[in-house]
Amino acid sequence: MIDRLCEAIIEKQNPTVMGLDPLLSYIPESLKAEAAAGCDDPFEAAARALFLFNKGLIDACAPEVAAVKPQVAYYELYSWQGMRAYQETIDYAKRKGLYVIADVKRNDIGSTASAYAKAYLGETELGSCKKPAFDADAATVSPYLGSDGIRPFLECCEEYKRMIFLLVKTSNPSSGELQDKVTDGKKVYELMAEATTAYGESYHSQYGYSNCGAVVGATYPEQLAELRKKAPHTFFLVPGYGAQGAGAAEVAGAFDARGLGAVINSSRGIMCAWQKEGCDEREFAEAALREVRRMKAALLEVVGGKIG
């Protein structure tokens, strides 16, 4: 639900999303040793290490960030044990009051899209009961297959009061290969932004944003500012801050006059702050919090010192 996200941003006075993309190489040796103790299975040990790392980051940063965004590729990489760590991470973050964006970029059609939607945003039918599988507040969705691939997610959002972020203009160098192609006088990403607006049209929320958000990369500041103007009811999830090269100045155009309208994700910048600072590895969580505070200060400055 977009209102919950807006409220969390206002409460924390911080539009930062902490990306949780934990490669084993980002994790302190002492944590990995703790995770591996008495464990024969390397996937199991890795999965435990992922969760311990995320738990430390969440414990330290939950008072200061509005949301977390665990990127599922870094959990699938550690097999089903990694997916258990994904589920545990989502549950733990929610218990700590954080808004959870499952960065899954799922895309399929009909009943398959519906299965994905239920898996990340709804509930699974299990004979006589229903239970959530990966119980996130929001999920990212890829739009190549058209509306058949998106409506099942929106139906789930409606039923369970969740939201999606559709890929519109991604942060990578080659995003323009398809997304900047011109068709019917418009670029593909502009068409996708219009579709995003249309999908969210009937949705009404306290802060004016719909349950169909858009992913727009920080590495394209002009397009970000242009889309902010053209899509006033579309909330943005903005990757590309930090390790991908964009700073607060680049994302300034993503916000509305209240400092709302966007969340800015940093993954490696926060997770690997302890490596960048060169501090003791046992301080990984404190280093992450220091980076969150630096990012908060930089972002607050570009929105005029106050959100909401």
Added chain:
Amino acid sequence: MIDRLCEAIIEKQNPTVMGLDPLLSYIPESLKAEAAAGCDDPFEAAARALFLFNKGLIDACAPEVAAVKPQVAYYELYSWQGMRAYQETIDYAKRKGLYVIADVKRNDIGSTASAYAKAYLGETELGSCKKPAFDADAATVSPYLGSDGIRPFLECCEEYKRMIFLLVKTSNPSSGELQDKVTDGKKVYELMAEATTAYGESYHSQYGYSNCGAVVGATYPEQLAELRKKAPHTFFLVPGYGAQGAGAAEVAGAFDARGLGAVINSSRGIMCAWQKEGCDEREFAEAALREVRRMKAALLEVVGGKIG
């Protein structure tokens, strides 16, 4: 590796792929009861039932089909326990000599795309060792993010002798919303087909196909035939047969003169054959085999009675 797939098709004289998309409602009650015996956790019970069902289908149909295509959404739906069933299904199918296409439609950039690629087609670095997570022969990939999202998969294919199928023209009614848009005088799906050809250009195989295939829906027979002509080195994965409405006549244009060049997927048609036939549920695997044989006969007919 595309040659292994071609050899399997020639050996079985059948371009059929058995889709393994097992919703609980497709599974016989007796199998679900067996799976739930002594099990308190409904996700665990469901995951056991998925695997038992798949195992029965694989045991019955492995002598007649070249490949299986487990669609991961139907496993994620059952949480990490479902993902364990996914891994078990892949491993079991490979032990039975089947070529396994992980239908995951993953898409991301840089190190995240690389994590997905390693998870499904390569190996995971686990400190002192490397192990495969979900050890498939091929995976489907979605192209919205451009080449940054595809090259990491191709690098993995190169290293581990695997292949990918890029979404080009999907089988759903709304696929044209983006895929049929005209830009630079060509439709988006044509551009994606050209990109697919370019990605596979340097790859040489015995049967003339590259390690970068394309997903083209059976529900668009004209485009299928047109792409077959334009992309002679691109192998097609063709969904949409059976439950989505296409038959053998619609996919005839997907094949080359040898009857190679495409695999045709049927999921519900095969998995739910026992429900459609109305036979005893204990015959679900035999009913699936009967449907596989019907499909084989129909497909062999359109390729002139012989493959290879």
